[in-house]
Amino acid sequence: MSTPNPNPTYTYRGSIHNHTVHSDGTGTIEEVVAAAARAGLDFLIITDHNTLVDQSQQGWRQGVFTLFDIEVHDPDLEPERNHCLTLNVSEDVSPFARDPQGLIDAVRERGGLTFLAHPIDPPGKLIPECFPWTEWDIEGFTGVELWNFMSEFRPYATSKAKAVVMAYFPQWFTTGPWPEMLAKWDELLQRQPTAAIGGPDAHAQVYHLGPLKRRFLPYDYCYRAVNTHIVTSEPFTHDFDHDRRLLYEALAAGRAWIGYDMLHATEGFEYVGETEKGVTHMGASVSLEDHPTLRVQTPAAGHIKLIRAGSGVVAEAKGRTLRFQPDRPGAYRVEVWKRWWFKPRGWIFSNPIYVR
Numbered sequence: 001m002s003t004p005n006p007n008p009t010y011t012y013r014g015s016i017h018n019h020t021v022h023s024d025g026t027g028t029i030e031e032v033v034a035a036a037a038r039a040g041l042d043f044l045i046i047t048d049h050n051t052l053v054d055q056s057q058q059g060w061r062q063g064v065f066t067l068f069d070i071e072v073h074d075p076d077l078e079p080e081r082n083h084c085l086t087l088n089v090s091e092d093v094s095p096f097a098r099d100p101q102g103l104i105d106a107v108r109e110r111g112g113l114t115f116l117a118h119p120i121d122p123p124g125k126l127i128p129e130c131f132p133w134t135e136w137d138i139e140g141f142t143g144v145e146l147w148n149f150m151s152e153f154r155p156y157a158t159s160k161a162k163a164v165v166m167a168y169f170p171q172w173f174t175t176g177p178w179p180e181m182l183a184k185w186d187e188l189l190q191r192q193p194t195a196a197i198g199g200p201d202a203h204a205q206v207y208h209l210g211p212l213k214r215r216f217l218p219y220d221y222c223y224r225a226v227n228t229h230i231v232t233s234e235p236f237t238h239d240f241d242h243d244r245r246l247l248y249e250a251l252a253a254g255r256a257w258i259g260y261d262m263l264h265a266t267e268g269f270e271y272v273g274e275t276e277k278g279v280t281h282m283g284a285s286v287s288l289e290d291h292p293t294l295r296v297q298t299p300a301a302g303h304i305k306l307i308r309a310g311s312g313v314v315a316e317a318k319g320r321t322l323r324f325q326p327d328r329p330g331a332y333r334v335e336v337w338k339r340w341w342f343k344p345r346g347w348i349f350s351n352p353i354y355v356r
């Protein structure tokens with residue numbers, strides 16, 4: 001007879017960085033929610049530029065827990081940069097964007113979260129506009145958007161011919177977060193806990209090239225691609241306040257992984273620290289004195305890498321499991337890569353477990 005697990009966990013898949021007709025996206029709220037529902041997402045966070053959509057419309061819509069937040073930037077700054085995803089806010093905080101630290105503080109005072117959007121954002125040959133984060137003399141922000149799905153494509157469009165191929169077969173190009181972004185995150189992790197999320201930055205804009213007209217990265221495509229998966233200790237109950245708290249608490253703590261679910265569903269991924277005292281999840285700390293074992297389980301075979309921020313790969317395995325006993329403190333995070341079309345592709349990026 002099996003005994004019930006005393007500490008069950010639940011995982012939910014959702015999309016965090018989304019634009020609608022309320023800023024420069026092309027879908028109405030209803031259309032965007034419908035696309036999320038078709039992709040089977042559990043939650044959806046709309047983040048229009050400097051616009052807070054009427055929050056009385058939040059809640060469970062078409063089976064998707066839908067929330068409205070803001071992607072904030074200073075519209076007077078030339079060139080435009082320093083985009084910040086401000087979550088769990090109930091007022092328009094965009095006027096604070098003039099001063100990045102002031103914005104972070106204002107959002108935190110209001111109980112909100114701040115994720116630096118596409119902080120490393122290289123320009124492209126064909127599309128030189130880019131929107132990196134440049135104000136690094138900041139503190140108290142929640143985390144970073146480690147993988148911005150849309151901005152990854154810009155530098156790949158080195159010619160018009162390539163841009164056309166990309167518009168029809170984006171999956172041939174998708175590789176993973178920028179190596180510079182992963183390095184930046186490791187640098188931050190050596191100083192303070194820093195949560196990571198991934199987002200599609202969905203706009204679903206239509207591009208024209210001669211006689212060709214193509215919607216690039218439609219919402220349906222985005223929601224099958226780069227998602228953020230949260231781990232919670234309680235299930236969603238469809239009570240608005242309860243579910244909102246559960247979602248934002250998981251994101252704030254970094255109890256989450258980023259999954260490129262198009263390659264293979266990442267549900268079933270698990271990364272925990274195990275000691276005689278119990279189980280530690282992503283985003284939490286475990287003491288070295290308790291002799292933790294870091295354990296990784298993936299839903300399909302891949303190249304699993306365990307990375308200690310600042311030291312690089314400390315253990316790796318090809319397959320579905322990896323176990324490692326750390327002998328020094330640090331932030332330990334997991335990357336899983338999978339080969340597809342002649343190239344390793346980033347599949348899973350976990351938040352770290354902090355070994356103290």
Ligand SMILES: [Zn+2]
Nearest residue numbers: 071083117131
């Ligand atoms: Zn942005």
Ligand SMILES: [Zn+2]
Nearest residue numbers: 017019071201
């Ligand atoms: Zn955006």
